[in-house]
Every structure is written in C-alpha cells, then in structure tokens.
Amino acid sequence: MSLKENSVQPDASRWGLVRRGISSGGGSRLLWTVVALLVILLVNRAISPTFFDLRLVNDRLIGSTINILDNAAPFVLLAIGMTLVIATKGIDLSVGAVMAISAATAVMLIRNYEAGATEFYYQPGFVMLIALAVGAICGLWNGLLVAFFNLQPIIATLILMVAGRGVAQLITNGQSPTFTDETLAFIGRGVVFGVPFPVFLAIGVLIVVTLLVRRTALGLFIEAVGVNDRASYYTGLQASLIKLSVYMLSGVLAALAGLIVAGEVKSADPHTAGLYSELDAILAVVIGGTSLLGGRFYLAQSALGVLIIQALLVGLYVSSLHPTTNLVVKAIVVLAVLLLQSPEFRQFATQPFRRTT
Amino acid sequence: MVMQGQDKTPLLEVRGLTKTFPSTVALAGVDFTLHRGDVHVLVGENGAGKSTLIKVITGVYQKDAGSIVLDGKSINPQSPKHAQDLGISTVYQEVNLIPTLSVAENIFLGRQPMRFGMIDMKTANRRAKQLLLDFGVDIDVTRNLSAYSVAIQQIVAVVRGVDLSAKVLILDEPTSSLDRPEVEMLFSVIQSLKQRGIGIILITHFLDQVYEIGDRITVLRNGHKVGEHQLSELSRVQLITEMLGKELSHENGVGKAKSNQVFANPFLSVKGFARRGEVEPFNLDIQPGEIVGLAGLLGSGRTEVAHLIFGIEQNDGGDAYVNGQPVKLSSPRKAIQQGFGLCPEDRKVEGIFAELSVRENIILALQAKMGWFNTLSRSKQDALADEMIKALSIATSSADKPIKELSGGNQQKVILARWLISNPDLLILDEPTRGIDVGAHAEIVQIIKKLAQQGKAMLIISSELAEVVDYSDRVVIMRDRKKVGELEGEDINETTIMKAIAAH
Amino acid sequence: MRFAKLALVVSLLLALVVPFATAQGGGEGLTIGFSQIGSESAWRTAFTDAVRAEAEARGINLLFSDAQQSQENQIAAIRAWLAQGDVDAIILAPVIATGWDDVLEEAQDAGVPVVIVDRNVDSDPSLYVTRVSSDFVHEGRLAAAWLVQATSGNCNVVELYGTVGSAAAEDRHAGFAEVLGLFSGMEIIRSETGDFVRSNGKQVMESFLSSEDPANICAVFAHNDDMAIGAIEAIKEAGLVPAVDILVVSVDAIPDIFDSMDAGETNATVELSPFMGGPAFDAVVAHLNGEELPKQISVGGGLYTSRAAYDADR
Structure with a gap:
C-alpha cells in the first residue's frame, strides 16, 4: 500500500462536496435533464410564438410557463414523497388514491362549516389538518405493511391504490361534492405576487424536505437502507422506522396534493382526483435519476422531472395535434429524455462520428 | 461396508483439472477418483475449491485443462442437463424440486409415463411408490411435495436423481438442516445406493458424519488437492491438520506467555446461551482487553455464536450480562447500545454499503447510535473519516470515493473504522482477514492487538490457526454446533487447537 | 340564402330536441x-x-x-x-x-x-x-346548433375533449363537428383532452388562453359539465367574463352547471x-x-x- 495514496489532500473534502453534487448520479445526468427541459421549452416556443409571454391580469400572471409551474405543483409534492420511498427500495402506488381520500375528507368537512356548523374541527384550518392526518394514516398503513409485515411494497401499496378510491367514494357517497370556502380553496387557487400559491407551496416543501433529509442524518439513513437492508440492520439502523416514516411522509404530501387539486376547482371528485398520478410521479423520479433499485436519491432532480412532464403536456395542449396522439407523443419524448441521459446510449449514438475522425 | 473398488477401473476419474477465474486460480491440477459403491467425501474450508470442482463435473463451469473420465469414456459436460444425461446427478442443500406438485410428479417431471398419448398418473404413482419403498420410505406419493419435511424432500430428490439412471450422485451438504433421525433416514438411503454400485460424492462439514458414512476422503485447500485417504486409516487429527494446512509438531510449539493482566470482572458474560438448531447451550466470559479466539471448522457454529451475541439471531435459552448487569441482546441495535460492534463474515452482503462513500460507511454506525436528528456535522464527519483513514492506513484517494471501488482489505478496514469511531467495549470480528492480501492481513492483526491493549474485549473468529494462536489470550473450540473446550495461555498452539477440534 | 340555410338547420335540430x-x-x-x-x-x-x-x-x-x-x-x-x-x-x-x-x-x-x-x-x-x-351524436349536434344560432354562424371554438376513445367523447365531437362543418364561419381552433375531469378542464383551458389571443376565442365546448366548470375558473382567472367574452356550452346537465347558469357564467347545457x-x-x-x-x-x-x-x- 503506497503511502502517497493514504495522505489526505487538505481540500479533497471541500472539493468532494462540489464533485459529488456534479458527478455522482447527478453528474452529466443533471446536465442532460436540464438540457431536455430546455429543448422541450424551445420546441414549445417554436410551436406557439407566445409561449414565453406573460401578462398581468387582475394581479395575476397569465402565461404558459406559469401554467406549467401551477400544474406541476401537486406532482412535485408526490414526487418528493415518491423519491424518498423509492430510495428505500420501495414504491408507493397509492398516492393518487390518497389524494382522492384527502380531497373527499376536506370537502365533506368544509361543507358542514358552510352549512353553519360551528364546531372547531369544521374550521377551514382544522379541516386541512384533518385531511393531512388522514394522509398520514394512509401512509402509516402502507408503512406497516411494508416495514413490519414485510409485504412487497408494490403489493402493499396496490391494496390502498385499489381500495382507496372506494373509501373516497364512501366518504362522498359516490358524489362529487363542491364547496365555496375561499380559505380552503386558497391552497389550490390562491395567488401570491401574481403567482399561483401551489407553486410556492411546492417550492417550500421541496426546500423543507431537502433540509430535513440533508441537514440531518435521515437522508443518509434512507440511502443506507435502500443500498443494503441487511447491512443497515447489522449497523444498528432502525430500518423499519425509517421505511415507516418515508411512507408516512409520502401519504401526507399526497394529501396536500389532494387539497391543491380540490382547491383548484372547489370540488372533490373521488373517481378521478389524482387518477394515474402515481405513474407520473414515478416517471418524474426516474427521469430525475433516482434508481428504482433504491439508494442515492435526488429530490430537486425529481422536481425537474415533473417539470419536464408538465412542459411536455402543456406543449401538447398548445399544439394543434389531435388529442388521440397525446399518449404516443408523451411516450416518445419520455423515451428520448431517458436515452439522452444514458451515457451508454450517448456513446452508442456518437460512435459512427467518432470512428471517422 | 462394501469395499468394491481399488482394483477395478474407477467409475469417475478426474485428472489435472484446472479452472481459473480472472482474479483467482480456483482449481490447480486437481485429481479425484470415485469408485463404484463408494461414498467419497470432499472436504475443505471456504475457497478450497470444492464447489468449483463439483461445478466443473456437473457442467456449470467449463474446465480450462485436465480430463474427466466417466466409466472409461472421456466426457466434457456442457451443462447440468448434459451432465445428467451422462449419468451425473446432483442434489443440492436447497432442494430444487417443485413444492406444489405431488411427490410422484416431481420424480417423473419431464418424463412422465405416457399411455395413449396421455400422462398415465396411475403408473407414475405406482412406480414412484415402489421406488421410494426400495429405499425403505413409505409415503403417500400423491400428496404435494411441500407437505413433507426437508429430509423427505431430499430423499425424493435423490430418488429422482437415481431414477434418471445416475451412475454418480453428488450430495451437496444434504444434512445441514436435518435433525438426527432424519440424518439416519438419509444415510440408510445412501447405504442402499452404495449396494447398487452408485458412486456418491458427499460434501459435508460434519466430522462425525464424515466418519459415519464415508469410505474415502479427498481434502482440498486453496485449489489444490492436499490428500486422499481411506477413511478407516485416517485419524481425525490428521484430517484436521490437512484441512487447515498445518503440521503437527510433537512438542507443544511456541506456547504463549500467559497474559499478565488480571481480569477481575468480565465485560460480557453469557450463561447457557443457545438457539435451537443452531447452537447448543454455551458459557462464555470476555474480559476487557482480552482477545478470545473462536476456532472450529466451517459449520461448527462459530458464526452462529457471534450472531447470538450481537443479537442478529435471538437466543432461545440462557442469559447475558454486561458488566454484571443482565441484558437482553434482542437486536444488533440493542447490542450496539451495550457497546458491542461486529464485523461480519460476508463483507459484501452484510458489511459494506457499496454505493455509499468511504466517509458515509465509516460514520453510519455512530450516527445510527446518535439518532437521525443529532447529526454529525460535515466537518466532524470529514475529521473522523480522515482520522480513521490515517490511523488504519486505508488506501483510498478520497473519503468520498464509493467503498465498492476499494480493495477487500481496505473495505474490511473501513468496517473496522465504522466501529472504532464509536469507541466500543466489545468487538466481534468474523473472519476479519479472509480474502485480503498479505500486507493488509498483517496490518489487521496489528490493529487487533492494539485494540486489545487499549482495553477492548475482542471475540475473533478465524480459520487461520496461526493468526488465532498469535493474538488470542484464550481460544474457544467449537465442533458440530457445540462449544467443546477452551484453551488458555501457554496451552494455545496450533497442535492443541487441532487436537481439540478433532477430539471426540 | 345563407340565412335560409342556417334557419333550416337550426329549426331541423330544434325539432329533434323535443324531449321524448x-x-x-x-x-x-x-x-x-x-x-x-x-x-x-x-x-x-x-x-x-x-x-x-x-x-x-x-x-x-x-x-x-x-x-x-x-x-x-x-x-x-x-x-x-x-x-x-x-x-x-x-x-x-x-x-x-x-x-x-x-x-x-x-x-x-x-x-x-x-x-x-x-x-x-x-x-x-x-x-x-x-x-x-342517450344519443351522444345528437348531443354534439345540439350543442353546435345552439352555438351557430347564438353567434350567427361566426365563431372560433375551443373544444375540451372527453377521454379519448370513449363513445361519449368521440360521438359528441363527431356530432358537433358535423354541424359546424356546414358553416364556413364556424371553426374548432383548439381541441385537447381533459379526460372529463374538472381540474384537467381548467388546466387545458388555461393553456388555450395562454397560447391563443383570448379575443380570438369566441366559445368553449366541453364534452361534460365538469370540464366546463373547470374552464370557467380558468376564464375568470384570465380576467375575462365567462358566458359573455367566451360562450360556454357543455353536456350533462349536472346540478353544478345550473348553479353556474344562475351566476350567469354558463350559457347552455345538453341533458345527459x-x-x-x-x-x-x-x-x-x-x-x-x-x-x-x-x-x-x-x-x-x-x-x-x-x-x-x-x-x-x-
């Protein structure tokens, strides 16, 4: 063993921070994710010359870019929870159903308030807390099945994914109830400094969760459990509690996303609220570079993944393509983004050119 | 015992078999001879080449050089199926039959008797029943295989293998999960196979069973054949000497000076500690600053003892005391809270977090002990990692390098460092020097001694006798899942250890 | 001549309306x-x-x-x-x-x-x-007929499509497009799916309003009331007056749409x-x-x- 190798360079660790941000997993991958987003935005601009235009109407910014951010907000919340769950080698298929349950709970409760009920727990603020608590309970259920009864995550969360919509329908009695309370609606449709409130909410949650996992050891614990479950047991980590907590966080964030969607249109539709949104959330996490095999995770990049999907969707809205082509175009673009990020593919694609030079 | 053989032509003859993998020579010119009606036992410690030899014979791997002759004909098995067609069948420890099919269906799977183009289940059932009766096993062959014990399942696998007109039957650790009556049942099946002239290759770790059922034995070590014997002519001590690769010296070798420390109170004391089916009740005291070696052959229960003490498996009998106070060692976390640390045997699966950095691997156990909110600052982490990298001479270009990019010896040092930064009172090291190069080996032995001098209690499992003799103040001997003795001070040398392992 | 054609079609369609x-x-x-x-x-x-x-x-x-x-x-x-x-x-x-x-x-x-x-x-x-x-094609025709009548045959329409491939969406679109095709001044300028979901209807309408000059959109036809209600929210957020600046016509006749009519924000709905x-x-x-x-x-x-x-x- 050479001594030279052992000597620690004084600034190696400082540079390590920077290098890790750029190189590992993120690396060129982060760069290519940003490139993909920019390309999609530029294509949108080519399709619709007014794409980047913003105008102020009644103190509210109107424009496609704002629409992308607004539409992305609930998915960013789902993707944050999903990223942490996936980092522990899990998956949460139930987030869409939890959105429906949370929205249904909040709307049914607030209707009592609107009907004149004065009990404190019908106050809008409390209603929101109750909806979030319901999300936490859903997450607790998933977490117990995964962490303590050792069910496969995909099966454990599938149970709530299927049954959850039934629960939401029971809560609303099969109807799609509406409400008028502006406090509750603010979560989904409020405007602050001209920008929709959900955008601030999503950015705020992203920052808080990032600090929570990166400024404490929680993030490291989550990665350790995802990388090697057995070794983390041997190391004294409480893998079960860690898993339980990420599923609970995922449940709470799904409930918050449910409140946004309910607030946006002042109603809760138990049949369609959050339908298939778990799949878009998983897709965003994958585009962001977190491996479905668990381990290293990248919260901000998952949010970028959401923006890519929403930019694509808004691009389809402003295009004149017939709606029947939407899914095919989406599939092709997502495939292109994933290939663009793959070093193997980039090498494969550029090989013919390299050989000639 | 039927001693057919020596003068007749061998059933299976392997000459000069060589198999190399990118980093290691797994078999170096090994010879192996199996006669009809013989049970030929194959022994050796981990990495000796047993499983490579079997895999080449059964076509899982292709040989690099050498010859395999079966029944006078040179063969070159290309796949397990090919080997089976040639007459070589294998029964693994984990039975690879289909639990949801009936016993008869399992025996005839893929070659069911046909009648008018239909599977003739009646004939199949009758024949399966008869086949099993031939071996003295009378069971309902129409029930699902999963309804029966592992022993019966193994016998079904044997019967299936033999009925595939096997000439050679390989049994890979068939008894490791069986209790005594089941072992006897399996052995009676083996006896009747011998009488039919089938040659049997048996891999087992149980010395008693080697002598009970075996006719001949081949000892492998580091890819070389180190001996082949008629078992009736081989003493246990000779066998163990060969397996561990040590010469028996008649004087007691270099005895150890008795440690001059006075041990008043043991740090850890366990009484009657046991777990059914894994370790029989044992007592063990470890003093601060004392190194206790745990010697025994593979499968003797060494690792199981470590797992019980560290709470990985929970004891179902006995009590544990730390500094005289009773404690429950119900999980690694509980053990860690008592000041224990463990470097596991299987570094890859149980030790390292491959994708995480060296620094993260080092601080994980300490951070886990502190809890997630009481976080080590980044500068503190860097300081701890750098300190350990220096103290243990861990060869890495940066503390932020993923640990998977380090060599085995350096990975082992990282796992040691993981425990050292939390300043444990008891360190359990399971094969700390396995699979690492000579230089790192010596360094780790030095570290072990230094840690004991610092007053840590150490429990060390190793197959390297010289190493055990070198650092141990006391050696606990394990055999067949029992603690069978203890050696202390001047009594510790390779000869006494081997004799203790062999005694019966 | 042109007015005669219009009157003919409209009277023909309205004749079919008589609830059966x-x-x-x-x-x-x-x-x-x-x-x-x-x-x-x-x-x-x-x-x-x-x-x-x-x-x-x-x-x-x-x-x-x-x-x-x-x-x-x-x-x-x-x-x-x-x-x-x-x-x-x-x-x-x-x-x-x-x-x-x-x-x-x-x-x-x-x-x-x-x-x-x-x-x-x-x-x-x-x-x-x-x-x-119900006759979905008929529903589409009827919505179109009302729109033709209300705009004298001159209107750029954005369409909020239902779930692609569902009979309700495809037939309503077919009936709507069939009648619009008779009038050169009527055109579907945007058509996107909102999957019959209220919040999606809002998002799609927001996109239309961002990418088109709102003054160029004369009406929105939604394949169901839920998407129409979402679209109304988007129209209001863009500072426009629904049912005045942009006409709103949809299908279903759910209770919520009548609340919206009471508020003067929806023009017409076809009963499912x-x-x-x-x-x-x-x-x-x-x-x-x-x-x-x-x-x-x-x-x-x-x-x-x-x-x-x-x-x-x-």
Whole structure:
C-alpha cells in the first residue's frame, strides 16, 4: 500500500462536496435533464410564438410557463414523497388514491362549516389538518405493511391504490361534492405576487424536505437502507422506522396534493382526483435519476422531472395535434429524455462520428 | 461396508483439472477418483475449491485443462442437463424440486409415463411408490411435495436423481438442516445406493458424519488437492491438520506467555446461551482487553455464536450480562447500545454499503447510535473519516470515493473504522482477514492487538490457526454446533487447537 | 340564402330536441332485476338512484345488482334471477357491448323480457325488447346548433375533449363537428383532452388562453359539465367574463352547471339524462301488454339555457 495514496489532500473534502453534487448520479445526468427541459421549452416556443409571454391580469400572471409551474405543483409534492420511498427500495402506488381520500375528507368537512356548523374541527384550518392526518394514516398503513409485515411494497401499496378510491367514494357517497370556502380553496387557487400559491407551496416543501433529509442524518439513513437492508440492520439502523416514516411522509404530501387539486376547482371528485398520478410521479423520479433499485436519491432532480412532464403536456395542449396522439407523443419524448441521459446510449449514438475522425 | 473398488477401473476419474477465474486460480491440477459403491467425501474450508470442482463435473463451469473420465469414456459436460444425461446427478442443500406438485410428479417431471398419448398418473404413482419403498420410505406419493419435511424432500430428490439412471450422485451438504433421525433416514438411503454400485460424492462439514458414512476422503485447500485417504486409516487429527494446512509438531510449539493482566470482572458474560438448531447451550466470559479466539471448522457454529451475541439471531435459552448487569441482546441495535460492534463474515452482503462513500460507511454506525436528528456535522464527519483513514492506513484517494471501488482489505478496514469511531467495549470480528492480501492481513492483526491493549474485549473468529494462536489470550473450540473446550495461555498452539477440534 | 340555410338547420335540430319518452307510470307489483355497471362516476350514482326512486314511486319491487365493472358479475346476477324464476323483467346496463348472446337467449327461453339501458350491446335486437339510451351524436349536434344560432354562424371554438376513445367523447365531437362543418364561419381552433375531469378542464383551458389571443376565442365546448366548470375558473382567472367574452356550452346537465347558469357564467347545457328508469319501466309494461316497441328509445337530449327551463321539464 503506497503511502502517497493514504495522505489526505487538505481540500479533497471541500472539493468532494462540489464533485459529488456534479458527478455522482447527478453528474452529466443533471446536465442532460436540464438540457431536455430546455429543448422541450424551445420546441414549445417554436410551436406557439407566445409561449414565453406573460401578462398581468387582475394581479395575476397569465402565461404558459406559469401554467406549467401551477400544474406541476401537486406532482412535485408526490414526487418528493415518491423519491424518498423509492430510495428505500420501495414504491408507493397509492398516492393518487390518497389524494382522492384527502380531497373527499376536506370537502365533506368544509361543507358542514358552510352549512353553519360551528364546531372547531369544521374550521377551514382544522379541516386541512384533518385531511393531512388522514394522509398520514394512509401512509402509516402502507408503512406497516411494508416495514413490519414485510409485504412487497408494490403489493402493499396496490391494496390502498385499489381500495382507496372506494373509501373516497364512501366518504362522498359516490358524489362529487363542491364547496365555496375561499380559505380552503386558497391552497389550490390562491395567488401570491401574481403567482399561483401551489407553486410556492411546492417550492417550500421541496426546500423543507431537502433540509430535513440533508441537514440531518435521515437522508443518509434512507440511502443506507435502500443500498443494503441487511447491512443497515447489522449497523444498528432502525430500518423499519425509517421505511415507516418515508411512507408516512409520502401519504401526507399526497394529501396536500389532494387539497391543491380540490382547491383548484372547489370540488372533490373521488373517481378521478389524482387518477394515474402515481405513474407520473414515478416517471418524474426516474427521469430525475433516482434508481428504482433504491439508494442515492435526488429530490430537486425529481422536481425537474415533473417539470419536464408538465412542459411536455402543456406543449401538447398548445399544439394543434389531435388529442388521440397525446399518449404516443408523451411516450416518445419520455423515451428520448431517458436515452439522452444514458451515457451508454450517448456513446452508442456518437460512435459512427467518432470512428471517422 | 462394501469395499468394491481399488482394483477395478474407477467409475469417475478426474485428472489435472484446472479452472481459473480472472482474479483467482480456483482449481490447480486437481485429481479425484470415485469408485463404484463408494461414498467419497470432499472436504475443505471456504475457497478450497470444492464447489468449483463439483461445478466443473456437473457442467456449470467449463474446465480450462485436465480430463474427466466417466466409466472409461472421456466426457466434457456442457451443462447440468448434459451432465445428467451422462449419468451425473446432483442434489443440492436447497432442494430444487417443485413444492406444489405431488411427490410422484416431481420424480417423473419431464418424463412422465405416457399411455395413449396421455400422462398415465396411475403408473407414475405406482412406480414412484415402489421406488421410494426400495429405499425403505413409505409415503403417500400423491400428496404435494411441500407437505413433507426437508429430509423427505431430499430423499425424493435423490430418488429422482437415481431414477434418471445416475451412475454418480453428488450430495451437496444434504444434512445441514436435518435433525438426527432424519440424518439416519438419509444415510440408510445412501447405504442402499452404495449396494447398487452408485458412486456418491458427499460434501459435508460434519466430522462425525464424515466418519459415519464415508469410505474415502479427498481434502482440498486453496485449489489444490492436499490428500486422499481411506477413511478407516485416517485419524481425525490428521484430517484436521490437512484441512487447515498445518503440521503437527510433537512438542507443544511456541506456547504463549500467559497474559499478565488480571481480569477481575468480565465485560460480557453469557450463561447457557443457545438457539435451537443452531447452537447448543454455551458459557462464555470476555474480559476487557482480552482477545478470545473462536476456532472450529466451517459449520461448527462459530458464526452462529457471534450472531447470538450481537443479537442478529435471538437466543432461545440462557442469559447475558454486561458488566454484571443482565441484558437482553434482542437486536444488533440493542447490542450496539451495550457497546458491542461486529464485523461480519460476508463483507459484501452484510458489511459494506457499496454505493455509499468511504466517509458515509465509516460514520453510519455512530450516527445510527446518535439518532437521525443529532447529526454529525460535515466537518466532524470529514475529521473522523480522515482520522480513521490515517490511523488504519486505508488506501483510498478520497473519503468520498464509493467503498465498492476499494480493495477487500481496505473495505474490511473501513468496517473496522465504522466501529472504532464509536469507541466500543466489545468487538466481534468474523473472519476479519479472509480474502485480503498479505500486507493488509498483517496490518489487521496489528490493529487487533492494539485494540486489545487499549482495553477492548475482542471475540475473533478465524480459520487461520496461526493468526488465532498469535493474538488470542484464550481460544474457544467449537465442533458440530457445540462449544467443546477452551484453551488458555501457554496451552494455545496450533497442535492443541487441532487436537481439540478433532477430539471426540 | 345563407340565412335560409342556417334557419333550416337550426329549426331541423330544434325539432329533434323535443324531449321524448316522458314517463307514463304503471308497473305496480312487478319484480324487476336491474344489473348496473358499478359506481365509477357521480353520474352513474345519480342514474342508479333515479332508477331506484322511480321503482319505489311506481311500487315496483326492484332487485339491484352492482357488477363492479365486471361482465361476469352481470351474467351471474342475471342467471341467478332466471334460476329463481321470480323476476318479471330484467333491465341491463351492460359494461361492454360483446358477449351477451348466451345469457340473453337464456332469458328469452325463460320468457323474461330484457331492456338494455345506457351503453349498447351487439347482440341481435330480437333478443331484447328495446334499448333506452342517450344519443351522444345528437348531443354534439345540439350543442353546435345552439352555438351557430347564438353567434350567427361566426365563431372560433375551443373544444375540451372527453377521454379519448370513449363513445361519449368521440360521438359528441363527431356530432358537433358535423354541424359546424356546414358553416364556413364556424371553426374548432383548439381541441385537447381533459379526460372529463374538472381540474384537467381548467388546466387545458388555461393553456388555450395562454397560447391563443383570448379575443380570438369566441366559445368553449366541453364534452361534460365538469370540464366546463373547470374552464370557467380558468376564464375568470384570465380576467375575462365567462358566458359573455367566451360562450360556454357543455353536456350533462349536472346540478353544478345550473348553479353556474344562475351566476350567469354558463350559457347552455345538453341533458345527459340519468332518468332512464321511467322509460325503461314503461317499455317493460308496454311489452308485457303486448305492444310492439322500437328497438331504440332515446332519452334526455334536451338543451337548457336556464334552471327554470330544466325544472319545467321534470
């Protein structure tokens, strides 16, 4: 063993921070994710010359870019929870159903308030807390099945994914109830400094969760459990509690996303609220570079993944393509983004050119 | 015992078999001879080449050089199926039959008797029943295989293998999960196979069973054949000497000076500690600053003892005391809270977090002990990692390098460092020097001694006798899942250890 | 000349509007089995409730079976009713169109008449009495006709499509486009799917308003009321006045859309009637009385521009 190798360079660790941000997993991958987003935005601009235009109407910014951010907000919340769950080698298929349950709970409760009920727990603020608590309970259920009864995550969360919509329908009695309370609606449709409130909410949650996992050891614990479950047991980590907590966080964030969607249109539709949104959330996490095999995770990049999907969707809205082509175009673009990020593919694609030079 | 053989032509003859993998020579010119009606036992410690030899014979791997002759004909098995067609069948420890099919269906799977183009289940059932009766096993062959014990399942696998007109039957650790009556049942099946002239290759770790059922034995070590014997002519001590690769010296070798420390109170004391089916009740005291070696052959229960003490498996009998106070060692976390640390045997699966950095691997156990909110600052982490990298001479270009990019010896040092930064009172090291190069080996032995001098209690499992003799103040001997003795001070040398392992 | 063509089409269409099949009553003492698809939407739930209420009002003993989206469950329920021999007739809301021949023949052999409601079956019409349903193409035509009339045949329309591939979305679009095609001044300038979901309707409308000059959008046609209500939110957020700056017409006639009309934010809706129970029971009674019935009875399909008009028709 050479001594030279052992000597620690004084600034190696400082540079390590920077290098890790750029190189590992993120690396060129982060760069290519940003490139993909920019390309999609530029294509949108080519399709619709007014794409980047913003105008102020009644103190509210109107424009496609704002629409992308607004539409992305609930998915960013789902993707944050999903990223942490996936980092522990899990998956949460139930987030869409939890959105429906949370929205249904909040709307049914607030209707009592609107009907004149004065009990404190019908106050809008409390209603929101109750909806979030319901999300936490859903997450607790998933977490117990995964962490303590050792069910496969995909099966454990599938149970709530299927049954959850039934629960939401029971809560609303099969109807799609509406409400008028502006406090509750603010979560989904409020405007602050001209920008929709959900955008601030999503950015705020992203920052808080990032600090929570990166400024404490929680993030490291989550990665350790995802990388090697057995070794983390041997190391004294409480893998079960860690898993339980990420599923609970995922449940709470799904409930918050449910409140946004309910607030946006002042109603809760138990049949369609959050339908298939778990799949878009998983897709965003994958585009962001977190491996479905668990381990290293990248919260901000998952949010970028959401923006890519929403930019694509808004691009389809402003295009004149017939709606029947939407899914095919989406599939092709997502495939292109994933290939663009793959070093193997980039090498494969550029090989013919390299050989000639 | 039927001693057919020596003068007749061998059933299976392997000459000069060589198999190399990118980093290691797994078999170096090994010879192996199996006669009809013989049970030929194959022994050796981990990495000796047993499983490579079997895999080449059964076509899982292709040989690099050498010859395999079966029944006078040179063969070159290309796949397990090919080997089976040639007459070589294998029964693994984990039975690879289909639990949801009936016993008869399992025996005839893929070659069911046909009648008018239909599977003739009646004939199949009758024949399966008869086949099993031939071996003295009378069971309902129409029930699902999963309804029966592992022993019966193994016998079904044997019967299936033999009925595939096997000439050679390989049994890979068939008894490791069986209790005594089941072992006897399996052995009676083996006896009747011998009488039919089938040659049997048996891999087992149980010395008693080697002598009970075996006719001949081949000892492998580091890819070389180190001996082949008629078992009736081989003493246990000779066998163990060969397996561990040590010469028996008649004087007691270099005895150890008795440690001059006075041990008043043991740090850890366990009484009657046991777990059914894994370790029989044992007592063990470890003093601060004392190194206790745990010697025994593979499968003797060494690792199981470590797992019980560290709470990985929970004891179902006995009590544990730390500094005289009773404690429950119900999980690694509980053990860690008592000041224990463990470097596991299987570094890859149980030790390292491959994708995480060296620094993260080092601080994980300490951070886990502190809890997630009481976080080590980044500068503190860097300081701890750098300190350990220096103290243990861990060869890495940066503390932020993923640990998977380090060599085995350096990975082992990282796992040691993981425990050292939390300043444990008891360190359990399971094969700390396995699979690492000579230089790192010596360094780790030095570290072990230094840690004991610092007053840590150490429990060390190793197959390297010289190493055990070198650092141990006391050696606990394990055999067949029992603690069978203890050696202390001047009594510790390779000869006494081997004799203790062999005694019966 | 041009006005003549317009007047012709409009009068022709409005002639079709006359709500058909008003409930006659009768059927007291009958036992009728009703196999419903499930409860996948609020409209479906309203449909079930309406059938139950109608049965109760008429003194019909209704045996209800919720198939939870499974044809097997529907067939099993029908066979159970036939085996018990205690139903006078069966009303079937089929989950899919194919695979009904055997069980319909069994019902015919047992002498139990079957009335199909809502979605269609592809079996031979001789196997059932009649089908009571909405006509989606007609709904689309009607919405278009109203729009042509309201804008004198000059309007750039954005369309909020339902779920791509569903009969309701495809047929409403076809009927709407068919009528618009007759007028050179009428054009669908944007068409995107909102999957019949309120929040998606809002998002798609937001995109239209961002990418088009809002002054260039004269009306929005939504394939259901939920998406229309979402779109109205988007129009208001963009600082425009719904039903004035941008006309709003949709299909379904759910209660929420009438609240919106009361607020002056929606112009018109075409009824997708959940009240299929009455006509279906009438068909059973008529059949048992030996009357010949057409194989298709359309319900609903009225276009309403106010709550009062809707209530007057009930």
